[in-house]
Amino acid sequence: MGKNMGEKRLFHSVAEQIASLIKDGIFPAGTRLPGERELAERFDVSRVTIREAEIALQAVGRIEIKTGSGVYVCEEQPSDGSKLPAVSAFELTEARSLFESEAAALAARNISDEDLKNLEDLIEQMASxxxxxxxxxxxxxxxxxxxxxxxxxxxxxxxxxWRMREELPEVKATYESICETDASYRAKEHQQICDALLARDPAAARTAMREHFHRLIEAMLDASEKQALAEVQQRASESRERFLSTARLG
Structure with a gap:
């Protein structure tokens, strides 16, 4: 599953701290940010965490990463209104289910033949x-x-x-972990939604979209349980090694 949940939250926290320093003028607009190593030492995190925090900040328009040149604070900073709320992947998926299910029901009455063809093409691309x-x-x-x-x-x-899904590091990581382990369902579920739209059936479109998000939440719960179990096993292993080492020394 990669990084644990604590590490995922860590680079989100670092991104917020850097954003605060930008707002306070410590890192002025137009200037180059300190290098990864210096920032890693400043925040007492790894360079990978700094890199991920910078990617998140670039996504919301606070910095620009220029390959071969460095990382620069954008001249124009986004307004506070563009700041995304700190939500969990579960909260986001619940909200998406509510809004997107009703959107699908409305779309079933209005969608064009051209849009339906485009949906079919996109389903094929999902199999990539x-x-x-x-x-x-x-x-x-x-x-x-x-x-x-x-x-x-x-x-x-x-x-x-969708901005929350892509720009909130913890949410993005959770979705990516689900996609990695559950890719086979993606095209099938989206085809069911498309079929309901093709039939111009609002109720079926609403149901297909809800079932899609319901399964996503179930997959997230399964992944969270596995992650929690892995963390417990890791802590137990570390404790066992530490106490056994102490016993051997005694």
């Missing part, structure tokens, strides 16, 4: 072994349905929910 391609197709699929609802407020809400 390239996770970036698959995730991008997934996002386009859901945004296209939101737009087909014909409601601009719904579109804005769902686009913001």
């Amino acid at each position: 072994t390239d996770d970036a391609v698959s995730t991008d197709a997934d996002q386009q699929f859901h945004i296209l349905i939101a737009k087909a609802s014909g409601n601009a407020a719904i579109v804005h809400t769902i686009e913001t929910l």
Whole structure:
């Protein structure tokens, strides 16, 4: 499963601390941030954590990573209104289920034949072994349905929910872990949603979308349980080694 939940929260925390230093003028607009090593020492974290924090800050428009040159504070900083709330992957998925299920029901009445064809093409792209391609197709699929609802407020809400999915480090890591272990369901579930839209059946579209998110939440719960068990086993192993070493020395 990769990094534990504590480490995922860590680079989110570091990103917030760097953002505060930018706001306070410690790292002025237009200037180059200190290097990874210096920042890692400053925040007492690994360089990998600094790198991930910088990626998160670039995603929200606070810094720009220039390959071969360094990391620079953006001249124009996003307003506080653009700051995303600290939500868990479970909270986000619950919200997505509520909004996207109703968006699908509305879309079933309004979606065009061209949009349906585009949805089919995106489902094919979801089968890609390239996770970036698959995730991008997934996002386009859901945004296209939101737009087909014909409601601009719904579109804005769902686009913001996708920002949370992609820009909140802990949420993104959780979704990626699910996609890695559960990729076989992705195309199948999205095809069921598409079939309901093709049938112009609002109730079926709503149900298919809800079932998609219900399974996502179940997969997240399974992954969380496995992660918690792995952490307990790791702590037990470390304790066993420590006490056995002490016993041998005695």
